Amino acid sequence: MADAAQTIAVPPSEEFKGRSLWSDAWRRLLRNRAAVVSAVLLASITLACVLVPLLSPIAYDDVFWDSVSAPPDFASGHYFGTDDSGRDLFVRTMYGGRVSLTVGLVATLVSLVIGVTWGAVAGFLGGRIDGAMMRFVDILYSVPFIFFVIMLTVVFGRHIVLIYIAIGAVSWLDMARIVRGQTMSLKRREFVEAARAGGVRQSRVILRHIIPNCLGPVIVYVTLTVPNVILLESFLSFLGLGVQEPSTSWGVLISDGARIMETSPWALCFPAAFLAVTLACFNFIGDGLRDALDPKDR
Amino acid sequence: MDAVLEIADLQVRFATPEGEVAAVNGVGLTVEPGETVGIVGESGSGKSQVFLAVMGLLASNGKAAGSVKFQGEEILGRPASALNQIRGARMSMIFQDPMTSLNPYLTIERQLTEVLVTHRAMSRGAARTAAVDMLERVQIPEADRRIGHYPFEFSGGMRQRAMVAMALLCQPELLIADEPTTALDVTVQAQILALMAELTRSARTALVLITHDLGVVAGLCDRVLVMYAGRVVETGAVRDIFHRPQHPYTAGLLASMPRLDSDVATHLQTIPGQPPNLQRLGPGCAFAERCPRVMDRCRVERPLLRTISGPGAGQDGEGRMKACHLEEL
Amino acid sequence: MLRFTVRRLVGAVPTLLLIVTVSFFLMHVAPGGPFDRERIVPPEIEARLAHAYHLDEPLPLQFLRYLGDLARGDFGPSLKYKDFTVTELIWGGFPTSLKLGGLAMLFAFVAGVSIGTLAALRQNSSADYSAMGIAMTGIVIPNFVLAPLLTLVFGLWLSWLPVGGWGDEVKFMVLPVIALSLYQVGFIARLTRGSMIEVLRTNYVRTARAKGLPERITLLRHALKPALLPVISYLGPAVINTITGSVVVEQIFGIPGIGRYFVQAALNRDYTLVMGVTIFYGVLIIFANLAVDLLYGVLDPRIRYD
Numbered sequence: 001m002a003d004a005a006q007t008i009a010v011p012p013s014e015e016f017k018g019r020s021l022w023s024d025a026w027r028r029l030l031r032n033r034a035a036v037v038s039a040v041l042l043a044s045i046t047l048a049c050v051l052v053p054l055l056s057p058i059a060y061d062d063v064f065w066d067s068v069s070a071p072p073d074f075a076s077g078h079y080f081g082t083d084d085s086g087r088d089l090f091v092r093t094m095y096g097g098r099v100s101l102t103v104g105l106v107a108t109l110v111s112l113v114i115g116v117t118w119g120a121v122a123g124f125l126g127g128r129i130d131g132a133m134m135r136f137v138d139i140l141y142s143v144p145f146i147f148f149v150i151m152l153t154v155v156f157g158r159h160i161v162l163i164y165i166a167i168g169a170v171s172w173l174d175m176a177r178i179v180r181g182q183t184m185s186l187k188r189r190e191f192v193e194a195a196r197a198g199g200v201r202q203s204r205v206i207l208r209h210i211i212p213n214c215l216g217p218v219i220v221y222v223t224l225t226v227p228n229v230i231l232l233e234s235f236l237s238f239l240g241l242g243v244q245e246p247s248t249s250w251g252v253l254i255s256d257g258a259r260i261m262e263t264s265p266w267a268l269c270f271p272a273a274f275l276a277v278t279l280a281c282f283n284f285i286g287d288g289l290r291d292a293l294d295p296k297d298r
Numbered sequence: 299m300d301a302v303l304e305i306a307d308l309q310v311r312f313a314t315p316e317g318e319v320a321a322v323n324g325v326g327l328t329v330e331p332g333e334t335v336g337i338v339g340e341s342g343s344g345k346s347q348v349f350l351a352v353m354g355l356l357a358s359n360g361k362a363a364g365s366v367k368f369q370g371e372e373i374l375g376r377p378a379s380a381l382n383q384i385r386g387a388r389m390s391m392i393f394q395d396p397m398t399s400l401n402p403y404l405t406i407e408r409q410l411t412e413v414l415v416t417h418r419a420m421s422r423g424a425a426r427t428a429a430v431d432m433l434e435r436v437q438i439p440e441a442d443r444r445i446g447h448y449p450f451e452f453s454g455g456m457r458q459r460a461m462v463a464m465a466l467l468c469q470p471e472l473l474i475a476d477e478p479t480t481a482l483d484v485t486v487q488a489q490i491l492a493l494m495a496e497l498t499r500s501a502r503t504a505l506v507l508i509t510h511d512l513g514v515v516a517g518l519c520d521r522v523l524v525m526y527a528g529r530v531v532e533t534g535a536v537r538d539i540f541h542r543p544q545h546p547y548t549a550g551l552l553a554s555m556p557r558l559d560s561d562v563a564t565h566l567q568t569i570p571g572q573p574p575n576l577q578r579l580g581p582g583c584a585f586a587e588r589c590p591r592v593m594d595r596c597r598v599e600r601p602l603l604r605t606i607s608g609p610g611a612g613q614d615g616e617g618r619m620k621a622c623h624l625e626e627l
Numbered sequence: 628m629l630r631f632t633v634r635r636l637v638g639a640v641p642t643l644l645l646i647v648t649v650s651f652f653l654m655h656v657a658p659g660g661p662f663d664r665e666r667i668v669p670p671e672i673e674a675r676l677a678h679a680y681h682l683d684e685p686l687p688l689q690f691l692r693y694l695g696d697l698a699r700g701d702f703g704p705s706l707k708y709k710d711f712t713v714t715e716l717i718w719g720g721f722p723t724s725l726k727l728g729g730l731a732m733l734f735a736f737v738a739g740v741s742i743g744t745l746a747a748l749r750q751n752s753s754a755d756y757s758a759m760g761i762a763m764t765g766i767v768i769p770n771f772v773l774a775p776l777l778t779l780v781f782g783l784w785l786s787w788l789p790v791g792g793w794g795d796e797v798k799f800m801v802l803p804v805i806a807l808s809l810y811q812v813g814f815i816a817r818l819t820r821g822s823m824i825e826v827l828r829t830n831y832v833r834t835a836r837a838k839g840l841p842e843r844i845t846l847l848r849h850a851l852k853p854a855l856l857p858v859i860s861y862l863g864p865a866v867i868n869t870i871t872g873s874v875v876v877e878q879i880f881g882i883p884g885i886g887r888y889f890v891q892a893a894l895n896r897d898y899t900l901v902m903g904v905t906i907f908y909g910v911l912i913i914f915a916n917l918a919v920d921l922l923y924g925v926l927d928p929r930i931r932y933d
Contacts, residue, residue: 030862031315073932139641139645140912140914141916142639142642142909142912143645143646143909144871144905144909144912145643145867145904146868146871147650147889147908148649150890151653151893151901152653152895167901227767234769235769235771235871235875236773238875239874239878240890240894251771254772258771258772258775261775261779262783265779268775268779269755272768272772272776274769275767276764276767276772279767280766283763285764320881334850353837355833379841379842381839382839382840382841382842383839385837385838385839386835386838390837390838393830393833393834393837395830398829398830398831399831399833399834399836399837400834401831401849401853403853403926403927410836410842413838413840417839442688448811448929450929460836464838472748582893625631
């Protein structure tokens with residue numbers, strides 16, 4: 001019988017190039033066409049909104065008395081037409097985009113900070129503190145937030161910072177739940193035990209081991225929170241409770257456009273299209289990230 | 299008499315984003331009525347995929363080619379509606395993890411009786427009686443009460459017994475067991491295997507036992523097939539394989555089994571190296587890199603499975619084959 | 628099961644208390660009283676009005692008084708619609724809102740699950756992509772955009788359906804229900820598809836097929852229930868979304884439901900009406916969540932033994 005224990009020096013037939021999880025995920029993401037197209041589209045929209053002064057010399061509150069309710073016309077420079085007050089819709093749509101996207105980002109950031117902190121602390125400390133913290137989340141879950149946001153805006157006025165905070169404050173619940181769940185399962189994993197056994201301080205454990213490993217689902221969630229936030233802001237603006245004149249957002253533009261849609265459908269269609277496309281892009285990217293970070297054969 | 303199962307030149311390929319993977323590469327085997335065949339191999343050897351292909355249960359990105367005959371009838375590639383006449387009734391399969399293989403949202407009763415209702419057109423009442431009877435035969439205590447329970451209320455061993463019961467309800471000609479005891483406690487393992495042996499023997503059901511554990515095979519099987527990298531590398535009667543393995547891989551597997559009577563101080567023997575990357579199999583023998591008896595010829599020319607005769611063949615000379623360039627181990 | 632229900636009901640009390648307290652103090656903190664919008668009222672009359680509505684009492688006292696009234700089911704008089712109490716207004720508008728919301732949720736569930744299941748069964752086919760395209764459209768087009776668009780196309784251009792109004796005839800319900808439910812249809816469709824795909828890949832579905840069960844039975848008996856569990860969980864948030872959406876849809880289509888009152892009341896500082904609607908919806912949501920949890924418990928045997 002052969003001596004199977006005899007180890008033979010065998011030249012490696014191929015190199016095993018180590019692939020980190022992140023590069024694997026990145027590769028999978030790039031293969032997702034919808035996500036890539038969406039990212040490009042989103043970047044273009046953002047760029048257009050930011051660089052609008054370069055694209056058109058018109059200011060967003062300039063009034064053109066002789067071109068009221070004019071349909072889109074490339075030659076005249078009113079690419080998207082004008083509204084019933086004679087203001088250029090292209091520029092207004094781009095400026096509105098700035099506001100909507102900024103609200104999306106900032107409010108999401110607010111909800112991210114609150115949610116991740118809440119969830120990580122609750123999950124890590126466990127026991128009664130966790131119980132109490134998550135009870136609070138459960139209570140808030142049942143609250144019709146939209147009503148409170150509306151009340152808040154009525155009470156405190158329609159200041160833009162308030163909108164950031166109010167919207168962020170109502171959107172952190174899911175994030176907290178997810179981070180807490182992740183933390184709880186990570187807490188029990190061997191590498192955390194190893195860190196603790198090695199004498200690492202609790203705060204460092206949370207920071208260096210737990211939070212980076214939560215990153216995956218958190219990133220996915222952030223990408224899916226942004227469209228919800230933008231939607232919430234448009235909703236408020238549509239009701240007349242969002243950003244104030246003379247500032248504008250897509251929600252305001254849609255509200256105005258709906259009013260005059262019979263005679264000037266372009267006033268509704270352009271901002272609506274931009275809003276819808278932006279939301280779709282975020283959704284596709286979020287889906288793509290989710291698949292890339294947690295692949296299941298599609 | 300017709301062989302129960304006749305597989306010839308079976309290939310199973312999976313389409314992955316990184317290219318095509320050949321999980322099974324030309325496997326052939328025959329199972330006679332009433333016999334017990336062991337299929338041994340490590341993870342990735344393709345042993346499970348062979349039988350998933352036979353049952354028509356491959357994942358959506360898998361494709362099977364070749365020939366599979368069940369009682370003389372070609373079944374490979376036939377549509378699910380045709381296979382459903384055979385599956386569960388004349389040919390059954392049980393899987394490795396009984397917890398995930400049973401539907402957690404349905405009672406045991408439901409999951410057992412539906413087999414009889416579908417294949418034997420029994421009424422729910424009659425099916426229930428037959429199911430309780432079967433559960434008693436697999437030694438589940440208080441079967442009449444327990445049958446109304448959900449899978450999560452059973453222990454691991456009980457769940458697997460229930461699965462065995464479920465598979466044998468229609469008295470199939472063939473039972474395929476894919477690593478049925480791997481997920482269970484060692485003490486329970488022996489019981490389940492004994493149970494399966496007894497039930498299949500008394501009903502003259504052919505049994506295919508897929509495992510990576512040679513110990514499981516020893517007590518139970520008439521014949522053994524050893525698989526490596528999607529191919530069969532050795533077959534033979536179980537006693538002969540154990541006493542006179544003719545392939546270095548088989549020998550390695552046997553040597554690596556820890557034995558109670560060995561000296562505590564000795565190292566555990568292993569087969570050096572790693573299982574091959576199925577996407578990049580070279581022209582030669584897949585085991586060449588890890589083989590202690592490798593020759594230059596092995597790296598260039600893949601050894602075909604051939605019947606061995608001469609001193610290597612055991613008492614039952616028939617069916618003794620190996621895929622190795624060596625004449626004798 | 629009973630213990631579970633009671634426990635949840637008891638747990639709902641703090642939520643309710645929170646809603647009531649926050650609403651109350653928010654509304655009273657707001658600058659400007661309910662009568663500021665109208666003609667300038669001479670001080671004595673204003674004082675008398677304030678007294679009549681108890682607005683001159685210290686805030687905590689007003690709060691307790693309010694709680695007492697609530698316990699008796701009295702939301703107080705509407706400060707704007709002088710002839711009505713809030714209770715009357717809510718009861719008047721609720722059946723309409725309920726009908727609209729109920730139909731919207733029913734439609735969303737049925738359409739969403741059907742589309743999602745179809746997409747899952749024909750994964751990566753053109754049917755799948757079109758189904759998910761429709762779903763995505765529903766999700767990204769806000770209802771306040773959809774409603775005017777639908778009205779424009781079907782009401783003004785094609786004249787198939789009425790532009791607004793509400794009645795018992797089906798034609799009045801079509802557009803509002805679609806506008807209100809489309810987001811949920813999309814969300815539920817995507818949810819169902821994802822869930823169904825996962826379930827179809829499980830070991831227990833593989834076992835069902837290995838048993839030779841007809842595919843139809845495998846789908847209906849083994850796959851559907853587990854696949855729908857996440858959708859059932861979503862019903863709670865779905866109720867909230869529908870209520871939120873109704874605020875806009877009722878306004879656009881001129882439907883006499885509660886949602887329409889809310890925004891106006893908020894802007895008018897009609898405290899009692901605002902609080903009444905908020906609390907009412909809060910209770911509704913709590914009960915809806917409770918019902919969903921109970922339903923989930925019925926469907927998933929593992930949860931029952933909690």
